[in-house]
Amino acid sequence: MKKILIVDDDPNIRDYLVSLLEDNGYATCTANDVRDGLKIAKAEQPDLITLDLEMPGEWGPRFYRQISQDKDLKNVPVIVISGLSGNDYAISKAVATLSKPFDREELLSLIKENIL
Amino acid sequence: MAEKILLIDNSESHARALKLYLERSRLSVLIASSSGEMEKQFEKRDFDILLVDPFFQGGDISAVIEKFKAVNPMVQVIVFCEKKHIDKAMDNLGSVAINFLERPVNSKALDLAVVHAKRCISNERRLANYSQRLSDLQNAQALYHQLFNESPCYISVQNRDLRITAANTLFQRDFGKQIGGHCYEIYKHRESPCPDCPVVQTFEDGKSRNTEEIVTSISGKQYNVLTQTAPIIDDNGEITQVMEMSTNITQIRQLQDHLSSLGLMLGSMSHGVKGMLTALDGGIYQMESGMKKNDPERTEKAFELIKQMADRIKKMVLEILYYAKSRELQYESVGSVEMFNTVISTITNLAANNNVAIKTQIPQNLGEIEIDPNWVQSALVNLAENAVDACRYDNDKDKDSHQVEFSMWEEKDAAGEKICISICDNGMGMDQETREKMFTLFFTSKGSQGTGLGLFIANRVIKQHGGSISVKSSPGKGTCFELWLPRKRSDVSMVEKSIESLHKTKNCSTEGVMIKETIMDSGLNDASYH
Known part of the structure; x- marks a missing residue:
């Protein structure tokens, strides 16, 4: 089963993504900030990551920079899901960027296309 | 300009002789030798000097001359008459004529009299001119003075x-x-x-x-x-x-301030709004799928989430509405204690779910208070929720229990009767920075959970009622909000109050801009590493 890491500080949105992705046949793991996210990414080696940009402490772009320097994680596709406007430019190498509130069919098809 | 003379004389020959003499000195002379002609000439008034024998046609026309001179002050009068009448003429026309000559008129005396008359005419013309100018000047001065003043x-x-x-x-x-x-x-x-x-x-x-x-x-x-x-x-x-x-231009600036902070507010709140909408979507999805899967636990949890999100969105929309329009307060007389108890009842569940005890020190009756109950209650609910939150998020393991204490009492001073309220918790407390910024627009210590509007609006509502709010807090020990409201509607006009609060808004909005810029900066910096 493919595994997806969800990084978001809002517990309600994490719950939503967990239910949605598990209902569609993915395994999930979650992190509520960048530090946790890095730890869990290294431990769990996910096949795809959804990433929020604005979180307490360090922000999403820093998370991306860190994993892109990690030899095991640098090829893991990242989908940005954020409420910031103009978020398309924040992480230009993300495979996709969605704005909150997002369309769930769009997210599912993006995952299907990009997952390793 | 050659002066014109009207000559009134009984004796036609004497009159003609005078006319000839005067015309040699380039004066034009009209003659009236009957009272009919005299009246006609007086009517026309086409002369500058009146040369007259007042004992005209056996009568005395002094009164007629005097009357004419009163109406035509510019005309100079020279009188001539028989030597025996001259005293009488002087008595009658002393204040009217400039010269009295004897008949037959001596040519030198006539010359002098005419010169004198001419000088008088020119002086009087000049005088009239000056006084006209003077009054114009005064009018102009009055006009400019009025322009300046008004x-x-x-x-x-x-x-x-x-x-x-x-x-x-x-x-x-x-x-x-x-x-x-x-x-x-x-x-x-x-x-x-x-x-x-x-x-x-x-x-x-x-x-x-x-x-x-x-x-x-x-x-x-x-x-x-x-x-x-x-x-x-x-x-x-x-x-x-x-x-x-x-x-x-105060009004224009106020409007600008208001519009710019409104724009700023909508901008900086959009992130929070988007988060809420996403969570709402999540609730709907989970409810839908919970029902499809026949999973009552999931459905119920989803329903709770949807309710919670609906409440938060409602609150935020109301806050925006409050801010977007500085509406007038709708004053009502309500029972102080009843109003406060309603506030406390709204957070009872939240407190119980989080093991926070509620204590109250409220007398049975404190009489009525004139307030806009909607806004005062929402301001107080905000403070009460904050107190519970401060306990919820307090990670201090040494504390046995958390509690929020609500007190209410009355005070009286020179300004009148006041209703005082305090809301004290033994939660996490605030450091100095948080304490100083807490009433600022968009300042929040609750991350994505807070809008940064609650305390700003609470403060504004209390101030708008003519009351005041203060806070004591120490990190780790807890926070105490104390506020008072005048029992009777404040006399201070609403306009002044809203101006005052707008001035505050201006100060706040600058800070808001800085915060926002910092956010954008750090976002861009991160992006630029790629």
Whole structure:
């Protein structure tokens, strides 16, 4: 089963993504900030990551920079899901960027296309 | 201009002789030798000198002459008559005629009399001219004085010491009648000249200056004014004084402030709104799938989430509405204790779910209070929720239990009766920075859970009611909010209150801008590493 890491500080949105992705046949793991996210990414080696940009402490772009320097994680596709406007430019190498509130069919098809 | 003479004489031969004599001196002469002709000539008034024998046709026409002279003061009267009548003529026309000649008229005496009359005519013409000009001048002066005084802006004239030497009515109304005082004292309540004073600069180079200033009136109100200066130059081309003309643009600035902070607010809240909408989507999805899967636990949890999100969105929308329109308070008389108990009941569940005890010190009855219950209650609910949150998020393991204490009492002082409220918790407390910023627009210590509007609006609502709010807090020990509201509707006019709160908003919004810029900066910096 493919595994997806969800990084978001809002517990309600994490719950939503967990239910949605598990209902569609993915395994999930979650992190509520960048530090946790890095730890869990290294431990769990996910096949795809959804990433929020604005979180307490360090922000999403820093998370991306860190994993892109990690030899095991640098090829893991990242989908940005954020409420910031103009978020398309924040992480230009993300495979996709969605704005909150997002369309769930769009997210599912993006995952299907990009997952390793 | 040759003077015209009307000659009134009984004797036609004498009259003709006089006419011939006078015409040689380039004077034009009309003759009236009957009372009918005299009346006709008096009607036409086409002469400057009246040469007349008052004992005309056996009668005495002194009264007619006197009457004519009264109506035509510019006409000079020369009287001639028989020597025996001359005393009588002088008695009758002493105040009217400039000369009295004997018949037959001596030519030299006539010449002198005519010269005298001419001089009188020219003097009187000049005098009339002068007085006309003088009255024009007075009218003009009155007009300019009126323009100066009635101009719908503040006008003052200042000398090189920056003392006000003249000020118009509006200026005197709003800034007092202290002509002679320093402008910086009167306009800004300062003790020294303002830096970059436009008046000083105009004194230096004679050029007009435009600046925008904030000035303080005698009643303490602050006005934004657009100030223009102009030099006043004397006959030698020296700048002796400078005129300062200030237009009150307070209303425009207030509107601008309000609009810009409204835009700023919508901008900085959109992130929170988007998060809420996403969570709402999540709730709907989970409810839908819970029902499909026949999973009551999931459905119920989803329903709770949807309710919670609906509440948060409702609250946020109401806060935006409150901010977007400075609406007038809808005063009602309500029971103080009942109102406060309603507030406490709204957070009872939240407190119980989080193991926070509620204590109250509220008397049975404190009488009625005049407030807008909707806004006061929502302000108090905000404070109460904060108190519970401060306990919820307190990670101090040493504390046995958490509690929020609600108290209410009355006080009386010179200003009148007050209803006082305190809401104290033993939660996490606030450090100094949080304490200082907590009433600021958009400041939140709750991350994505807070909008940064709650306390800002709570503070504003209390102030708008003429009350006051204060806070004591120490990190780790807890927080105590204390506030009072006047029992009777405050006398301070709503306009003043809203102006005051708008001024506060201005200060807050600048901070908001800085915070937002920092966010954008860090976002861009991160992006630029790629």
